[in-house]
Amino acid sequence: MDPHYQHLYNILAHSQGYIFPNEIDLQWGILIVVYPFITGLVAGAFILASLERVFKVKILKPTYQIALLTALSFLLVATMPLISHLSQPQRAYEIMITPHSSSAMAIFGFVYLWYLMVVLLLEIWFDYRHSMVVWSNEKTGVMKWVYKILTLGVSDISPRTLKWDRKLGYIITVVGIPSAFILHGYVGFIFGSIKANPWWSTPLMPIIFLFSAMVSGISMVMLIYMIISYFRKKTIELNVLDSIGKFLFFVLILDFTLEGLDQIQRIYEAEESFEIIKLLVSSKLYLTLFVSQGLIGTIIPLITLAFLQFYKHQIKLKKTMYFIIGILVLIGVYSMRWNVVIGGQLFSKSFSGFTSFKVGLIGLDGTLMAAFWLLLPFGILAFLLWLLPPWKMVEEDSEE
């Protein structure tokens, strides 16, 4: 028998109650869990970088370029899980050529391109142009030409031009903040606008996605900063961690409040889907929602972060705690994506039963593929850090 059919027969045997016959086949698998997780990291990392630049949080300076390059690394991969989950990936370009104006998904390509080309690449370019010009003069051989090409031939490094670089970079950052908000708020809207699915359909969805994105991006940049410092044998500066930690604490509170509000509203209104959703969260999603997302990803980090605001001793312990919090928060946000994407498909739209989900290891939509798309950005980041090392950048004399 066809393995796909065999898989569906297994699922059918594990379904509970009544589900519409077409619902046995769960449509969006692990790749669609990975996709909002990755775009969330992009938006979050960028917002952290913008914080340094626009709001002049000087203490975060060491993380600024790291955050930008992290955002770029993940953004470059963001479309891949989407494209590889399509049944007709060779037609993916149609979404750009003939977008359907009423479709939330159709706008993705444009939001993505705007963010990549106008915001991230330009900002990084303005940021690095001075250094790239200097590097292209210092280096020899291939690398000389690589940097030369990257400057796009703009080799003027007079103070006046550099001032313009900074000014334009600043403007792009200012434009970039709402862009980052739109990028991820929009991902939330893809789910939040599906009225057929009561687990998804809430106007809070874009905002919840946005705040969880910030939470995950901040944690990821914090972790990457610690890992880079470790490999470069540099001290991880505690005031940087404290500052990120404080920011993370406030955003996590907001995120937790919003998600809490969403659930309270759901429980209090108790619409027709209430019974099935109650069953869903108390059985199928119990571990990933209450334990993984709630306890591990939110409550424990919140308490620890609050504690770290006051705790001033044992610097090494504090750093370790920040590292662990970073990982826990990422686990929590990944679980949140899982709970939304998979959770929303586990119950039948008849509100009378459940299908089950079993992720395969291999194949285009298997765990290995998802792991590959999650790990690839780190490879890209390593390359970018080698190509554009933030620690070797030319120091500006007249910092604004």
Added chain:
Amino acid sequence: MGNEKIKTSRRKFLKSAGTLAGVTIAFQWLKSSQVLLFATEPKDENLPWYGIVIDIEKCIGCGSCARSCKEENDVPEEPFFFRNWVEQYTVKNDGSVDIVSPNGGIDGFVQRVPDEDIFKSFFVPKMCNHCAKSPCIQVCPVGATYDSPEGVVLIDEKYCIGCRYCVQACPYGCRFIHPVKKVANKCTLCYHRLKKNLAPACMEVCPTGARMYGNLRDKNSDLVKFLKEHTTQVLRPNLNTGAKLYYNALSSEVR
């Protein structure tokens, strides 16, 4: 001084006129591209605007409709792909509801609830509701699913990218991904037959005449007459999908 005043008021006028024009243009654009509000309306007055009636009181749960649909439309036999299926509802004396649809009802039904526990039992055939405000059409990112001029929701198989957003958006569970063609698939109201003035396969074979299709704009059609004489209801009316599949004697347990 007077000149200055005129200048200011002229500037004000131009400003507000400009704003008004801008808002009007933006509104027109939004309206024409249906970005925010989504609905299809009949365009060609000479063409029918199809609606469907299913009379639950007449359905005997024989499953002929589901069987004939699979044969007519090249739908794989496996019990995970249906353009058309029948559900059996059994409301028990304790108020709980037992719903089944083994193999979409194709092989018929066996009542698994003991007679003494049954409060009432009935069959509900399901198929695409051919909504006028179809959530599935609204969300398709490339416009591969569309309304025919007769109001039948169709899919362009050569165009669908297989993103499955439409499957998620259909509140009735009427869509699936065709396992061989790898694109979205659903009931077409046997559009290929309609075009030859033939009834859809499911209606052709229904032994009790529980299914009916017709032109909603023709006030003398059997369909409109039926709608006039019976109290009908659409599924999930709260979702405002503009469903054009009307059920007679629909019980409140059905979703």
